[in-house]
Amino acid sequence: MSYDVILRGGHVVDPANGLDEITDIAFKDGKIAALGADITGPASREEDATGLHVLPGLIDAHVHVSGWMGGAAGHNMLALAGVTTALDMAGPIESVMDIAAATGTGLTLACVDYVRPGHTVSTTNPQMDELTEALAKARRAGAVGLKVLGGHFPLTPEASARVIELCGREGAHVAFHAGTLETPQNLRGLAEACELAAGNPLHMPHVNSYARGFEGPPLLEAQQAADMLLDYPNIWSESYLAPINGNSAKCSNGIPESVATQRNLTAGGFAANREGLAEAILAGWAHIHVSRDGLTRLETGPEALAAWQEAETNIGMSFYVNPSETTIPLAMLKRPDGSFAIDALATDGGGLPRNDLCERGLALVHLNALTLAQFVQKTSIAPARMMGLGTRKGHLAPGADADVTVIDLDARRPVMSFGSGKPILMRGEVVGSGTTMIVPPEGLDAATSRGLTPLIAAPGSFHPTRHPAPSAD
Ligand SMILES: [Zn+2]
Structure with missing residues (x-):
């Protein structure tokens, strides 16, 4: 049997099938094809998952x-x-x-x-x-x-x-x-x-x-x-x-369009209008979503205010609520x-x-x-x-989609992931x-x-x- 991918030596946790053990797992044609100790290949791709957890x-x-x-x-x-x-x-x-x-x-x-x-x-x-x-x-x-x-x-x-x-x-x-x-x-x-x-x-x-x-x-x-x-x-x-929520910072006729944004401004002690939102951005209560290099980040202060104004207020924002x-x-x-x-x-x-x-x-x-x-x-x-x-x-029995997330439990982060057997994330890179x-x-x-x-x-x-x-x- 030849496989597309074999993940070797990971700790597979698949509660739907009662599996919680160190074992190899192999994918073929987008599906889980085999689980077991020392699966023999060949495989187009082999990855070492030793020390990692393999989850649905x-x-x-x-x-x-x-x-x-x-x-x-x-x-x-x-x-x-x-x-x-x-x-x-x-x-x-x-x-x-x-x-x-x-x-x-x-x-x-x-x-x-x-x-x-x-x-x-x-x-x-x-x-x-x-x-x-x-x-x-x-x-x-x-x-x-x-x-x-x-x-x-x-x-x-x-x-x-x-x-x-x-x-x-x-x-x-x-x-x-x-x-x-x-x-x-x-x-x-x-x-x-x-x-x-x-x-x-x-x-x-x-x-x-x-x-x-x-x-x-x-x-x-x-x-x-x-x-x-x-x-x-x-x-x-x-x-x-x-801790953060997600709101729209868009204003029409001088007030935030979203009722939730208005409520969160009030909760922070700011007026529920455009001026209050500007003050909240400067004061660090309102956090503007600024997208850069493929990531969205939270920003407050004068630069965030400028980003909000540049977007003509039509930008996402968060409060720590x-x-x-x-x-x-x-x-x-x-x-x-x-x-x-x-x-x-x-x-x-x-x-x-x-x-x-x-x-x-x-x-x-x-x-x-x-x-x-x-x-x-x-x-x-x-x-x-x-x-x-x-x-x-949601599970890893043979025949299921080869959707897998491999995590470093101690570091609390994903290391690899696969969707229908194709790599999405490899060693931290998309x-x-x-x-x-x-x-x-x-x-x-x-x-x-x-x-x-x-x-x-x-x-x-x-x-x-x-x-x-x-x-x-
Ligand atoms: Zn939502």
């Missing part, structure tokens, strides 16, 4: 790789972080597809397109017929579903509920950044979102961002958020660990049945500089807050199942190219016309609930 490829279920949020650097940053598959959590889908075609690093990517007044819908209260058309258009453009931007660009509660109902009926993925015109992005917003889902499948992103301790003790808010989700088996959730008193417990908390209260660990990264699954997620392993197998559960198994990829990704785009059947042309490799997701295959997901394969 990291799947980040919440990233941003559109022009809207630092997308040009996103594929590079995800690859550097050891991620092999990701879900863009806003679109716009055309920008995500264009950037994937232009800057792909070998990732597999899917996208939910935003429902945004003045952009994809006309008002804050779109009716079902307008939403139906918006979903059809998003699907033709390659999106697997829709994202309600709630806390940033809220809709009425009724329209938010309609989006979720529509996607449930159409078998489209739907995510809801909690918050409506009536309720802010906090625990009350989370409670409202859970109610508005009305039993339909829902992906609840970044649970930590509803429990920031703005209104009560952060530890208590984390527990309350986890307890709340217990009552909703139709909801699949993720949280992230980074996520206390570790909530981010760490939310990553750890369990339900009474022993499963995780928050299904996955994601980053809300991509073009935003917080692709920290290894850096911070593995820090939890060092602290015994998670076992390495639990880390794999939250960063590969759970998101693979949610994305309808549970048969082919070597991958192209993008495999997960699209609905209607989105096939949008992918192939851009030179993207399509992976068709049948309606209903993405299944953001805690019930076992049907397989897409």
Whole structure:
């Protein structure tokens, strides 16, 4: 038997198949072909993984790789972080597809397109017929579903509920950044979102961002958020660990367009207008995303102010608003049945500089807050199942996609990664190219016309609930 790749001597951790041992692993034709001690070749490529851990490829279920949020650097940053598959959590889908075609690093990517007044819908209260058309258009453009931007660009509660109902009926993925015109992005917003889902499948992103301790003790808010989700088996959730959030710094008519940006300025003691934002940048409360050399960095002070002005305010930004008193417990908390209260660990990264699954997620392993197998559960198994990829990704049995992330556990960083058997990251350098785009059947042309490799997701295959997901394969 000849193979394309053999990784030798790594410690393979594949909890879905009960594997936790030092063994060789071989790939052929994009799939896992063999596991075992001393696999005999030949192989086109052999890599020594001695002293390293070999995990199912990291799947980040919440990233941003559109022009809207630092997308040009996103594929590079995800690859550097050891991620092999990701879900863009806003679109716009055309920008995500264009950037994937232009800057792909070998990732597999899917996208939910935003429902945004003045952009994809006309008002804050779109009716079902307008939403139906918006979903059809998003699907033709390659999106697997829709994202309600709630806390940033809220809709009425009724329209938010309609989006979720529509996607449930159409078998489209739907995510809801909690918050409506009536309720802010906090625990009350989370409670409202859970109610508005009305039993339909829902992906609840970044649970930590509803429990920031703005209104009560952060530890208590984390527990309350986890307890709340217990009552909703139709909801699949993720949280992230980074201290920074991600906002838009764009202003219209003298105020930040995003409600979340306004709220965070107020939280820092600044006026929620353009002048207040300028002061916050100078004072070090607001951090502007400056992209340079394929990376997005956080900057404050006069140079950041200049970058913001040069972009005519249309640039990403962050505030340090996520206390570790909530981010760490939310990553750890369990339900009474022993499963995780928050299904996955994601980053809300991509073009935003917080692709920290290894850096911070593995820090939890060092602290015994998670076992390495639990880390794999939250960063590969759970998101693979949610994305309808549970048969082919999230594990390393022969026949599965040869998606692998090889980590240096002591250094908390990825060393190598492979997507469908092709190298993405080698010894810390990004070597991958192209993008495999997960699209609905209607989105096939949008992918192939851009030179993207399509992976068709049948309606209903993405299944953001805690019930076992049907397989897409
Ligand atoms: Zn996000």
